[in-house]
Amino acid sequence: MCGKTDEKVHHTWGEFTCIAADQCRQERRCQRCGTTDARTMHDWDLWRYANWEYNAPQFRECRRCHEKEKTRATMH
DSSP: OOSOOOOOOOOOBOOOEESSTTOOEEEEEBTTTOOEEEEEOOOBOOOEESSSSTTOOEEEEBTTTOOEEEOOOSOO
16 A cells, blocks of 8 residues: 545535626535535527528527627538
Protein backbone atom coordinates (compact mmCIF):
# COMPACT_ATOMS: atom_id res chain seq x y z
CA MET A 1 0.00 0.00 0.00
CA CYS A 2 1.18 3.52 -0.77
CA GLY A 3 -0.38 5.17 2.26
CA LYS A 4 -2.67 7.48 0.25
CA THR A 5 -6.34 7.55 1.05
CA ASP A 6 -9.26 8.39 -1.21
CA GLU A 7 -12.01 10.57 0.13
CA LYS A 8 -15.45 10.66 -1.43
CA VAL A 9 -17.65 13.66 -0.71
CA HIS A 10 -21.40 13.15 -0.61
CA HIS A 11 -23.27 16.40 -1.15
CA THR A 12 -26.84 17.09 -0.11
CA TRP A 13 -27.87 19.51 -2.83
CA GLY A 14 -30.68 22.02 -2.50
CA GLU A 15 -32.83 23.10 -5.44
CA PHE A 16 -31.41 25.11 -8.33
CA THR A 17 -32.56 28.74 -8.21
CA CYS A 18 -32.05 31.63 -10.62
CA ILE A 19 -29.42 34.09 -9.46
CA ALA A 20 -31.47 37.01 -10.85
CA ALA A 21 -34.90 37.28 -12.46
CA ASP A 22 -33.42 38.32 -15.83
CA GLN A 23 -30.60 35.73 -15.90
CA CYS A 24 -30.58 32.03 -16.77
CA ARG A 25 -27.64 31.09 -14.58
CA GLN A 26 -28.89 28.92 -11.74
CA GLU A 27 -27.08 27.92 -8.60
CA ARG A 28 -27.57 25.35 -5.87
CA ARG A 29 -25.75 24.91 -2.58
CA CYS A 30 -24.81 21.81 -0.63
CA GLN A 31 -26.68 21.84 2.66
CA ARG A 32 -23.81 20.01 4.39
CA CYS A 33 -20.66 21.85 3.32
CA GLY A 34 -21.82 24.99 1.47
CA THR A 35 -20.20 24.10 -1.87
CA THR A 36 -22.02 25.60 -4.83
CA ASP A 37 -22.84 24.13 -8.24
CA ALA A 38 -24.10 26.15 -11.22
CA ARG A 39 -25.80 25.58 -14.56
CA THR A 40 -27.46 27.62 -17.29
CA MET A 41 -31.07 26.80 -18.14
CA HIS A 42 -32.61 28.96 -20.87
CA ASP A 43 -36.33 29.43 -21.40
CA TRP A 44 -36.22 29.25 -25.21
CA ASP A 45 -39.03 30.65 -27.34
CA LEU A 46 -39.98 28.95 -30.64
CA TRP A 47 -37.59 28.80 -33.60
CA ARG A 48 -38.24 31.59 -36.13
CA TYR A 49 -36.85 32.38 -39.58
CA ALA A 50 -34.37 35.27 -39.67
CA ASN A 51 -35.88 36.57 -42.95
CA TRP A 52 -38.16 35.52 -45.80
CA GLU A 53 -35.40 34.48 -48.17
CA TYR A 54 -35.14 30.90 -49.37
CA ASN A 55 -32.80 28.91 -47.13
CA ALA A 56 -32.85 31.53 -44.35
CA PRO A 57 -31.30 30.57 -41.01
CA GLN A 58 -33.51 30.20 -37.98
CA PHE A 59 -33.09 31.74 -34.56
CA ARG A 60 -34.69 31.57 -31.16
CA GLU A 61 -34.46 33.88 -28.17
CA CYS A 62 -34.50 33.13 -24.48
CA ARG A 63 -37.56 34.67 -22.86
CA ARG A 64 -35.66 35.32 -19.63
CA CYS A 65 -32.19 36.65 -20.55
CA HIS A 66 -32.79 37.42 -24.28
CA GLU A 67 -29.75 35.43 -25.46
CA LYS A 68 -30.13 34.37 -29.09
CA GLU A 69 -29.21 31.10 -30.75
CA LYS A 70 -29.02 30.84 -34.54
CA THR A 71 -28.76 27.99 -37.05
CA ARG A 72 -26.67 28.05 -40.19
CA ALA A 73 -28.31 28.27 -43.59
CA THR A 74 -29.47 24.82 -44.70
CA MET A 75 -28.25 24.97 -48.33
CA HIS A 76 -24.84 26.23 -49.48
